[in-house]
Amino acid sequence: MIRTRVGFTGGTLKNPTYYRLGDHTETLQIDFDPAVTSYEKLLEVYWSIPNHCATPNNRQYMSAIFYANDAQKKLALDTRDKAVAKSKPRLPIYVLPLRDIYLAESYHQKHALRQFPPLLQELAQMYPKETDFLKSTAAARINGFVGGNGTLAQLEQEIDSLGLSPQGRNLLLNVVKRYGK
Secondary structure, three states: OOEEEEEEEOOOOOOOEOOEOOOOEEEEEEEOOOOOOOHHHHHHHHHHOOOOOOOOOOOOOOEEEEEOOHHHHHHHHHHHHHHHHHOOOOOOEEEEEOOOOEEOOHHHOOOOHHHOHHHHHHHHHHOOOHHHHHHOHHHHHHHHHHOOOOOHHHHHHHHHHHOOOHHHHHHHHHHHHHHOO
16 A cells, blocks of 8 residues: 545545535545556455444445546456355445545544644654645554554564654554564
């Protein structure tokens, strides 16, 4: 994963915000390197994690995959059908064309990372501009690790590339060790 951002998509309202969402859906945008991971692998992860926020007839929190092209649409539909066949979801899962994505407010970005102020402060020093912070692969990776995604072995392989101080490295390693993965 190169970078992640949260925002709103799928609706018609221009420039939505969390408190003025209109007909948009909250979404996570993932930029990835297809030489490292495939779109299909990302879909496998998506289908393995239930959307606990999804509620009937609620566009804001519906379960959806937004595709950017016909190949993504086909993979999303195929994998959805397989996932539905394995376990009947209680709510519909939509596969929809991607429209404009509007970034959510900064306090919504990298939510897991924001629970660890020392790590957030280090990244804020490395990326003083919010746009650079959002584009940062290091911020996306650290957010994933502190959110319980990834193993200690994975972190040990890439920790040198994250640019953290010795204190930041120790904090991140200890957090991931607590998850026991």
